[in-house]
Amino acid sequence: MRDPNFTNWRKSTRSSGGANCVEVAHDATTVGVRDTKDRTGGTLLFPTDGWRAFLGDVREGVFDPS
Template sequence: MAGAQWRKSTKSGNNGGSCVEVADNLRDVVLVRDTKDRDGGTLTFGRNAWRGFVTLAKEIGAVG
């Protein structure tokens, strides 16, 4: 998506394993992609859906 500014997730490890990049600078959406396969596809979340996902992940202990 044009204008996306990608950054590595703060919860991704430094071991070269499971890493994701997030672009949260766009007005209505948050984009997520695999750092190791940047051309392999992008997940698109609405802002409310993204907040819900992050909240749930924190509740179940998937992220700190």
């Protein structure tokens, strides 16, 4: 997967505001996720459809947060 040059980074609304914050950006085909504290530390890249499926599973409680 190509490494896009995202310009639309935003802090996740689910970040606690403390040490556990992530930023998310996207274009038409790719979603990027990175650590707010270490923006140069790397970016996880996901296909947009896969990211949407993951978020749907999270909303439905497929993943147990405990």
